[in-house]
Amino acid sequence: MSSPPTGPGYEEKAETAETKAPEEQKQWAMAPAQPTAGTSGWLAFAGSLILLVGVFDIISGLTSLFRPDYFLVAAGELLIFNFTTWGWIWLALGVVQAAVGVGCMLGQVWARVAGIVLAALCAIGHIAFLAAFPVWSLLVIALSVLVIYALIVPAKTASA
Numbered sequence: 001m002s003s004p005p006t007g008p009g010y011e012e013k014a015e016t017a018e019t020k021a022p023e024e025q026k027q028w029a030m031a032p033a034q035p036t037a038g039t040s041g042w043l044a045f046a047g048s049l050i051l052l053v054g055v056f057d058i059i060s061g062l063t064s065l066f067r068p069d070y071f072l073v074a075a076g077e078l079l080i081f082n083f084t085t086w087g088w089i090w091l092a093l094g095v096v097q098a099a100v101g102v103g104c105m106l107g108q109v110w111a112r113v114a115g116i117v118l119a120a121l122c123a124i125g126h127i128a129f130l131a132a133f134p135v136w137s138l139l140v141i142a143l144s145v146l147v148i149y150a151l152i153v154p155a156k157t158a159s160a
Helices: 041-066 084-103 107-130 133-150
Strands: none
Touching: 041 084, 041 107, 041 133, 084 107, 107 133
């Protein structure tokens, strides 16, 4: 085995921070960062929108229960069910949607999945309710489609 050369004519140059290239100086600090969940404005938007649609459905439910004569058609002309049944459906769906909207704004994954399912159910329900309140139903269907889009677009790890 040979030992490193030493002696009077050999001068070992110690590498200091001044003699290293800038890339080599910072190499120790370039450890890979832990992936973090990004924030998404879409989730905050979807959460607030599903909360709003939930409030709309609560209003529709209460109107169906307490003032069925408010709507344009007779109960027999609805696609399915009567106004009392629709009132309870909209009221229950609206309360659950409001809770899911809050969950979406808090970044809960379960709320995103439930929000997609509830928005689809809401859109289908408003298709059945279209004869009773056409403009309102079309508006809520459009908002439900927008909620579905806003809940699907962000990454799975994103938070509001």
